[in-house]
Amino acid sequence: MPLINLPDFAGDLLDEFAGRRTERVDTPIIQPAEPFLDMAGEDLRRRIFMTESETGTSLCLRPEFTIPVCLRHIETATGTPKRYSYLGEIFRQRREGGHEFYQAGIEDLGDGDTASADARAIGDAIGILNRLVPGKPLSVTLGDQAVFEAVVQALGLPTGWQKRLIHAFGNMTQLEALLERLGSPQPVTGLDANVLDFLNRGDEQALINHIDATMQATGYFTNASRSPQDIARRLREKLVLSETRLDDAAYGVLEEFLSLSVPLADASAALAGFADAAGLKLGRALESFDARVKALAAAGVDASKIDYRAAFGRPLDYYTGLVFEVTVEGSSAVLAGGGRFDRLMTLLGAKDHIPAVGFALWLDRIETARAA
16 A cells, blocks of 8 residues: 555546556565666665565665666567557656655657657646646656767767766766866875786786786685676776876866756757857757757747746766756746656667657646646
């Protein structure tokens, strides 16, 4: 039995899901923990409730629905495109307090027209909230991780730094700390003198041999999850990252990009102007961004009512492009949030690439907004 009651507007919500041609699905409350630990991101990992099976397998209480819905789709070998909806309890520590609450949402899997699918997700979230919180003006914030990735790649940073910056997207505190390190590199400390000598001389085979001998001597080798070659590669990458410095011009370009904040109707022009001024080629990312703006207009969504923020992201590692959140104007409480996660299905075991986009609704926050 649930420990909390469904809000009285749940029937209206289910009507909305049915009217939007979705298939209602449910997933077990007890879930395998590994997908969440590997793919959901540090923010969620810190707040999930862990347990284990009789055989020692790591399990958790369902902390969100996207991963379970995707796993169910793969397990049932259902074809695409497919639109799922869900409504149920999730369990995780919340910053505002509490650990069990209802969440609902839509996952749109397999639509190859990603611009239209993105526009539909945003339009569905706005349309549902307009019914559930009638008369309340909504505020929509939109970001695009793919555009940020294109900017970072165009600056020509080492792959390791690109991964770090992209991983931090949406967390400005972490991103600013990384940019500060890029502006003022710090030397690597704590390495064995022999290891540092091999790295500085670029003698990779000697480094591998040294690591292998050390592992054998300490007995660590039998329990090691990484080979001497892998450890040597990681050490070399760490040294390269520590020696990389972002020049003032590139640093300024990143800062300028992250400061972009305009109505979505003006965002395509602002991004094109930024790319031209910085001399960056962002072709495909900007083409996809423009296509989404046009698809939103075609779907009847007023882009002038949506704010684009270049630095805006959401704290889940599986997002790959569009990210958005919806609040009531003047409130910071997120009523709906979602985005595109094109790599997740393959990471979870799907044999074919399946593009995907979706959003979640926080029912307790919606209930508070209705009562305000």
